[in-house]
Amino acid sequence: MSTIAIDFDDTFTADMDLWSGFIRTAQAAGHDVICVTARRDIPRESDYVRRVFAAWDCEIDTLFTDRDSKLESVERAGVAVDIWIDNDPSALVNGHE
Numbered sequence: 645m646s647t648i649a650i651d652f653d654d655t656f657t658a659d660m661d662l663w664s665g666f667i668r669t670a671q672a673a674g675h676d677v678i679c680v681t682a683r684r685d686i687p688r689e690s691d692y693v694r695r696v697f698a699a700w701d702c703e704i705d706t707l708f709t710d711r712d713s714k715l716e717s718v719e720r721a722g723v724a725v726d727i728w729i730d731n732d733p734s735a736l737v738n739g740h741e
Contacts, residue, residue: 648675684708
């Protein structure tokens, strides 16, 4: 099965009904779905992301990249992503300023 990474801001939050259904369906089919977000891993931001996923009944691990390259961040975390869902593909390489 595949590991699918979904972005949070302006991706998951763009249509939370659609993406929460997608996450649950993908997980039920045996895929691993993780959130990879440019947000910082500080309580104000990480607690918010976790509350939103919980409100939409999504059990999903989240990797906070602290605005760094998402590709480099998942590599450092030892995660191999097969499929990326992100509204800003340049953030995969460049991160966010």
